[in-house]
Amino acid sequence: MFIEINNVHKQYADKNNHQVDILKDINLGVNKGEFVSILGPSGCGKSTLLSIVAGLTPATGGEIIADGKRIEKPGKDRGMVFQQAALFPWLTVLENVIFPLKKEMTKKQAEAEAKKYLQMVQLGNYISHYPHELSGGMQQRVAIARALAMNPDILLMDEPFGALDEQTRSRLHDQLETIWTETQKTILFVTHSISESIKLSDRIIVMGTKPGIILKDIKVDIPRPRQQHKKAMVELEEYIMGFLKKEIDKVVREELAHESNN
Amino acid sequence: MNPTIKRIIFFAVLITFWYTGSKLEWWLPIILPSPEKVLEALVIGFEDKTLIYDLIASFKRLAVGLGISLVIGSALGVLLAKSKTADETLGTVVLALQSVPSIVWLPLAIMWFGMNEKAVIFVVVLGGTFVMTLNLRMGIKNVSPLYIKAARTMGSTGWDLFRRVIFPASIPYAVTGARLAWAFAWRALMAGELLSTGPGLGYTLRYASDFGNMALVIGVMIIIGVIGTIVDQLIFQRIEKSVLQRWGLES
Numbered sequence: 001m002f003i004e005i006n007n008v009h010k011q012y013a014d015k016n017n018h019q020v021d022i023l024k025d026i027n028l029g030v031n032k033g034e035f036v037s038i039l040g041p042s043g044c045g046k047s048t049l050l051s052i053v054a055g056l057t058p059a060t061g062g063e064i065i066a067d068g069k070r071i072e073k074p075g076k077d078r079g080m081v082f083q084q085a086a087l088f089p090w091l092t093v094l095e096n097v098i099f100p101l102k103k104e105m106t107k108k109q110a111e112a113e114a115k116k117y118l119q120m121v122q123l124g125n126y127i128s129h130y131p132h133e134l135s136g137g138m139q140q141r142v143a144i145a146r147a148l149a150m151n152p153d154i155l156l157m158d159e160p161f162g163a164l165d166e167q168t169r170s171r172l173h174d175q176l177e178t179i180w181t182e183t184q185k186t187i188l189f190v191t192h193s194i195s196e197s198i199k200l201s202d203r204i205i206v207m208g209t210k211p212g213i214i215l216k217d218i219k220v221d222i223p224r225p226r227q228q229h230k231k232a233m234v235e236l237e238e239y240i241m242g243f244l245k246k247e248i249d250k251v252v253r254e255e256l257a258h259e260s261n262n
Numbered sequence: 263m264n265p266t267i268k269r270i271i272f273f274a275v276l277i278t279f280w281y282t283g284s285k286l287e288w289w290l291p292i293i294l295p296s297p298e299k300v301l302e303a304l305v306i307g308f309e310d311k312t313l314i315y316d317l318i319a320s321f322k323r324l325a326v327g328l329g330i331s332l333v334i335g336s337a338l339g340v341l342l343a344k345s346k347t348a349d350e351t352l353g354t355v356v357l358a359l360q361s362v363p364s365i366v367w368l369p370l371a372i373m374w375f376g377m378n379e380k381a382v383i384f385v386v387v388l389g390g391t392f393v394m395t396l397n398l399r400m401g402i403k404n405v406s407p408l409y410i411k412a413a414r415t416m417g418s419t420g421w422d423l424f425r426r427v428i429f430p431a432s433i434p435y436a437v438t439g440a441r442l443a444w445a446f447a448w449r450a451l452m453a454g455e456l457l458s459t460g461p462g463l464g465y466t467l468r469y470a471s472d473f474g475n476m477a478l479v480i481g482v483m484i485i486i487g488v489i490g491t492i493v494d495q496l497i498f499q500r501i502e503k504s505v506l507q508r509w510g511l512e513s
Contacts, residue, residue, distance in 0.1 A: 056411055074414045086412035089510040090430045099426070100416035132510030150416060 045212030079147030327386025335394025389450030401435025
């Protein structure tokens with residue numbers, strides 16, 4: 001296994017100082033080059049799990065091994081793309097993508113490398129623009145180029161297209177699929193959209209809430225490109241929906257119960 | 263209507279009223295001298311170069327004082343933003359000092375440094391420092407956690423993270439801090455000069471007042487106001503605007 005998530009556990013103290021389980025007994029293995037989606041309703045801890053893999057959040061228990069090394073802090077072997085592009089507004093598009101390369105390369109090398117990835121996301125003509133001059137979808141493509149520029153083995157994506165409109169999202173799905181095929185990265189992709197996860201991934205990890213646990217590990221056996229297999233996609237979507245409905249109902253019930261208690 | 267035209271008409275009306283009132287002796291010249299007298303006083307002042315020497319002397323003190331206050335103010339701001347203990351102790355003192363007009367330090371400053379340049383510069387430094395401190399502190403504390411997270415995933419930590427992310431992200435606040443520091447320092451300088459020795463615009467103002475030369479008093483006041491406006495509007499507001507635009511905080 002390229003990434004091994006072993007018995008990961010995460011607790012937070014709530015406002016009454018009770019320990020609440022956010023993630024419980026998470027065990028997951030990911031192969032090199034695999035595209036794995038982590039799917040679940042809001043509050044299931046899927047983003048927290050990704051943040052632990054990134055090394056930004058410490059786990060309460062368990063360990064994560066990536067490429068044989070235990071993860072303790074962020075590293076350039078794992079590039080991350082957030083829901084907001086998180087580009088630095090005082091830098092141009094090119095300078096943003098150069099940011100992670102500054103220390104290990106000469107200026108010329110870094111520029112060439114950054115331009116290569118900007119061309120991959122089809123923004124080669126926008127290198128001297130500032131982020132605020134770009135649309136949301138373009139900003140997110142710069143963020144992807146920036147994460148790829150470090151040439152990480154693993155790409156972590158936390159609902160990267162969640163804030164975009166449907167058409168832009170669909171275009172970016174195709175682009176991401178192409179990039180993944182070209183670069184052979186291992187991708188962990190957090191989403192709450194069932195159709196997004198079916199369209200993109202090799203495997204879908206369905207998570208439940210309170211505490212966050214893995215409900216099901218589904219292999220997506222639909223050949224790519226998947227647009228040609230609409231029927232299989234719809235069937236799988238219904239199957240997962242049946243699964244998640246119980247979880248979503250649980251969240252809604254709890255929220256209602258909480259309301260009537262107050 | 264074009265705002266420039268509006269402004270010109272407004273000032274024309276104002277000066278006409280001032281001129282007419284003086285001509286028709288609605289008030290005594292010692293209360294408010296006529297615009298001609300003020301202009302005359304200014305022309306004499308520039309011709310015998312006293313006002314030029316005053317301007318040079320005042321700007322020298324301002325440059326030194328503001329420079330020192332920006333350096334100390336920034337350093338203190340970083341310290342307060344980065345150290346919780348410093349913020350809880352020194353931070354309270356800075357807040358208290360900020361609410362004290364810096365001119366009240368002048369008697370002490372004269373005891374410490376003597377009745378000279380240094381005492382005035384000290385007051386100017388105190389005038390600008392704390393507002394710079396408070397703004398930079400806020401700027402650093404308000405850096406979006408998302409920028410920091412993103413930078414950390416790209417291997418940036420410690421000093422590198424501060425230099426390449428936290429500091430540039432707080433520049434809009436630093437610019438606002440510098441603009442306010444300039445405004446406070448300029449007021450402190452005038453007050454300090456008024457109560458201290460010359461040459462300097464403030465000193466000339468008091469000198470003119472002592473000799474009942476109200477035309478020169480008003481002339482110097484106009485110079486002070488014009489300089490304040492020019493520096494604020496033409497320099498600081500432009501910088502502020504372009505920074506806010508670049509940082510995507512204003513379109």
